[in-house]
């Protein structure tokens with residue numbers, strides 16, 4: 250990603266008038282046009298509207314507005330398809346929403362607009378954010394830019410693939426059990442799931458309301474800090490939004506880790522992790538130690554129950570949240586002779602198989618006679634899981650864990666076996682159950698095939714600044730970064746664009762090594 254136009258690089262280029270906002274948007278649109286037939290990261294994008302927003306940004310820049318005042322002025326951002334953007338389709342990659350158009354902006358979108366961002370388009374995802382590979386999209390899967398036969402992860406696979414391929418400098422995703430961090434790991438970008446309540450959920454289509462959070466997917470840690478800065482903060486329209494002030498995340502970044510204590514949770518390093526991932530994590534841990542961090546082993550004893558707990562709570566909440574898609578009020582409808590037939594036909598044809606599976610499971614665990622045995626017990630275990638973390642954070646500032654047991658898997662590989670698919674989230678979902686924050690960061694590549702490996706940092710409630718600081722220190726100093734080359738498909742495209750005399754991509758000014 251080192252050749253990439255990061256958010257920070259875009260700010261500099263625009264501020265120094267080396268490029269106009271319109272040129273910048275054209276550059277990304279051209280990449281989208283070339284790469285989308287291979288990747289399918291976007292569900293739709295609107296060049297005219299993006300260029301109109303860029304024109305407005307150019308006027309503001311000419312008027313003397315700075316990036317101190319509007320941090321994202323003229324910078325394109327991609328949006329996951331479950332976040333409402335007024336006047337645009339909002340589908341959650343599902344058929345059931347039909348041609349529904351969002352009547353209002355989500356709070357995060359209002360904040361992006363206020364910061365001057367150009368909204369580039371809507372990104373592919375698993376239907377209603379249920380999945381780990383973006384294969385549950387009703388509009389076809391997204392492919393991983395590092396290997397087109399592999400998944401980009403999910404459910405924010407479109408967001409991760411678009412950022413990794415440089416189709417946009419940054420994107421918003423959502424994370425209920427790992428959906429920002431896992432695709433970030435599979436695609437080699439930075440993904441941050443904020444503390445529950447740090448970012449408003451107003452205008453995010455609910456999957457599991459007590460677990461969902463919106464967060465950034467970016468090429469660098471600094472960009473994650475920048476984007477979080479814009480979207481975080483209290484929102485009276487979200488009753489679960491936290492009132493705490495937002496610290497200056499960018500100012501807190503420094504490459505020195507003296508005084509930081511990091512924990513390795515024993516339960517996260519059991520069998521089942523691919524040896525290359527285990528090795529990469531060990532190297533990263535040693536590197537963090539060399540930067541001054543103290544490393545300690547800790548225990549999160551209730552970890553073995555996290556997966557079952559998550560799939561009870563998430564499905565229970567989903568079954569309630571998705572009851573509103575009934576074909577009556579909006580979206581897709583299949584008529585019937587009576588209302589019940591209408592519901593059955595609409596929901597039968599509108600939802601995909603994974604969403605139906607979750608609704609049935611969620612309805613079951615909430616049904617009378619089973620409620621105490623499943624849902625109530627899961628809530629109790631959730632409390633124990635949160636306590637484990639709070640206890641660990643009395644001893645250490647943050648935890649280091651893998652993001653996934655293996656690197657990106659092949660498209661189709663886990664589709665027939667939902668349990669196998671669920672198991673890919675085993676390291677990410679406790680963070681949502683506990684309501685704490687988590688960050689996924691590239692820490693190297695597997696050898697053959699060459700696929701990105703992710704490292705997860707977990708922090709205490711409102712510990713985003715600490716996570717960003719640790720991640721930044723690692724990113725700025727890790728050795729392997731010097732040998733970084735972009736995903737093959739991006740390399741091919743850049744070569745073609747550079748070689749073609751017609752100049753199919755407007756050339757970006759050099760932004761250094």
Ligand code: GLN
Pocket residue numbers: 378379380381403404423424425426427428429456563674
């Ligand atoms: N993969 C997990 C699931 O399918 C998490 C999804 C998410 O975080 N949105 O539930």
